[in-house]
Amino acid sequence: MPDTLLADRSPAQAAPRGRGLPARLRPGSVLVLGLTVLAALAVLAPFLLVVLNAFKSPADYSTHGALAWPQHLDLGPVRTYLEIVDFPRALLNSVVISSLVAAGGVLLSLLAAYAIGIGRIRMRTGVLAILLLATMIPQEALIYPLFYLAQATGTLNTIWSVTIIFIVLQGAFGTYLLSGVLGTFPRELLEAARVDGADRWRILWSIVTPVLRPTRSVLMVFFFIWTWNEFYIPVVLLSDQSAQTIPIALATLRGQHTVDMTVVNAGSFLSLVPTIVFFLIFQRTLSNGVTAGAVK
Structure with a gap:
């Protein structure tokens, strides 16, 4: 009986492939989301770099560079x-x-x-x-x-x-x-x-x-x-x-x-x-x- 019902369904009634996925999981939506995340990171990168080096000691900055994570939180530059x-x-x-x-x-x-x-x-x-x-x-x-x-x-x-x-x-x-x-x-x-x-x-x-x-x-x-x-x-x-x-x-x-x-x-x-x-x-x-x- 189930096989008969499946055989009676017309091709137009069959669900298109991928249409059953949620809208946020479709390939196009995932691609747009990924590009949006990359653009947000590109915009936030300078601000995050400033924050990273604002609480870093001068010795730590000279030794490890601007991209390294601070060895310890230092409020000396702010003071x-x-x-x-x-x-x-x-x-x-x-x-x-x-x-x-x-x-x-x-x-x-x-x-x-x-x-x-x-x-x-x-x-x-x-x-x-x-x-x-x-x-x-x-x-x-x-x-x-x-x-x-x-x-x-x-x-x-x-x-x-x-x-x-x-x-x-x-x-x-x-x-x-x-x-x-x-x-x-x-x-x-x-x-x-x-x-x-x-x-x-x-x-x-x-x-x-x-x-x-x-x-x-x-x-x-x-x-x-x-x-x-x-x-x-x-x-x-x-x-x-x-x-x-x-x-x-x-x-x-x-x-x-x-x-x-x-x-x-x-x-x-x-x-x-x-x-x-x-x-x-x-x-x-x-x-x-x-x-x-x-x-x-």
């Missing part, structure tokens, strides 16, 4: 870094500068993009071209006029010189980006608000700003990260140790002829921890912003 560098002060400066630039850059971008994208000012294309050009100019070409400008205004060696400069630079990019978004803003929504008696400021803060919340959030996160990692302009304008940021403080560890790599790794580790915490906090903001931009 040495904290003695050389005023890390709490540098951390506070980086947080304050990056936060002010993120908030100020987004606000400046929103106001300028509202005038260009919805207000439709004259020579709109030319203004956007100038803003795009401003984001493409290398910082080396701007450093001399920026230095003399900071010196003339009395903001040299203060966090305000870097803050104002990066608000303008990040605002130029944000304006170019948001102008394209606001250029496609639904006109029917704006006309309905005008019919209800809303003026331009009311339309901006009550209608346009809430709609752009995902884009503004992503832009603010990127402005914060970009400003946090800036080095060239701050190292020229912030020579005073009391105004230095974390990247500049880390660069001071390099001597004229020698450098202690364990101390450098310890400083790199302490410098990476705030950025990782910031990313974990705002990871949902980034994912929601990307999703909102992908779904119309």
Whole structure:
């Protein structure tokens, strides 16, 4: 009887080979998983190497090299870094500068993009071209006029010189980006608000700003990260140790002829921890912003 039932089954009713396996055990899924693991290891390898050498004694580093596992846990490089560098002060400066630039850059971008994208000012294309050009100019070409400008205004060696400069630079990019978004803003929504008696400021803060919340959030996160990692302009304008940021403080560890790599790794580790915490906090903001931009 079982043989008869098996013989009566048509080939179309037979289960295809491999289709009975779970989705995660199929060859394609296993291949994708393996490639993902390799990519994750490639991304994490530099960070793991920094952690590995941050808690290694200089003698252990010289004897066994950078890739060897530490013989014992040594907090000496971390203590040495904290003695050389005023890390709490540098951390506070980086947080304050990056936060002010993120908030100020987004606000400046929103106001300028509202005038260009919805207000439709004259020579709109030319203004956007100038803003795009401003984001493409290398910082080396701007450093001399920026230095003399900071010196003339009395903001040299203060966090305000870097803050104002990066608000303008990040605002130029944000304006170019948001102008394209606001250029496609639904006109029917704006006309309905005008019919209800809303003026331009009311339309901006009550209608346009809430709609752009995902884009503004992503832009603010990127402005914060970009400003946090800036080095060239701050190292020229912030020579005073009391105004230095974390990247500049880390660069001071390099001597004229020698450098202690364990101390450098310890400083790199302490410098990476705030950025990782910031990313974990705002990871949902980034994912929601990307999703909102992908779904119309």
